[in-house]
């Protein structure tokens with residue numbers, strides 16, 4: 001479901017925002033998928049094999065990322081690995097037209113440790129029921145879908161920051177020189193955009209999370225993922241982390 005963005009789209013605030021809106025659908029559908037399985041705590045806590053220090057979850061993530069790295073996933077500046085130190089080289093250097101857009105000093109910003117931390121410790125307990133059905137591999141695959149979709153969304157903040165800087169370098173330059181994080185945060189924040197996002201993602205979760213059959217009005221008021229949790233996910237984690245990425249990127253923009 002991940003869509004790639006062309007280099008023209010990556011340099012335009014309107015199309016970046018459209019991409020963020022499309023990514024809401026992907027994120028919500030993946031959360032609905034994960035909510036099918038119970039919490040399955042052993043996946044995260046038990047070691048994957050005698051003598052190994054990794055959980056099955058860590059094993060699944062590192063091995064999948066290694067495979068995807070070989071196939072060229074992390075050649076794209078829109079992709080950020082959860083275990084960047086363990087990646088093999090890509091087999092082919094895929095041509096990627098968006099490589100040059102980001103300022104080199106900010107291109108390697110990676111907040112995936114913060115993303116996996118809120119996902120595992122805060123979000124999973126809110127979207128899954130307690131229990132263990134033993135479906136660990138499918139659960140780990142579903143977790144990775146959610147994590148990669150969230151990571152892609154949040155790290156798009158680098159491109160948003162680049163565009164905002166290019167659109168108004170005179171506004172951002174003094175705050176960057178002064179390393180004034182608060183001033184940068186204020187400059188890049190659009191409260192009305194954020195309000196619309198919180199409402200829209202709750203609406204989407206309401207619509208996507210219903211059982212649909214042949215009758216028109218068959219809603220029983222039950223949703224596969226609680227719409228207010230999705231709104232909270234955006235308010236407390238997704239948008240603040242996107243803005244954190246934007247500030248971190250801007251701080252390095254003139255290096």
Ligand SMILES: C=C(O[C@@H]1C=C(C(=O)O)C=C[C@H]1O)C(=O)O
Nearest residue numbers: 160188189190191193194239242
């Ligand atoms: C991403 C942007 O920057 C900020 C972060 C937002 C977000 O994470 O969705 C929305 C509006 C801005 O406050 C943007 O301006 O679109």
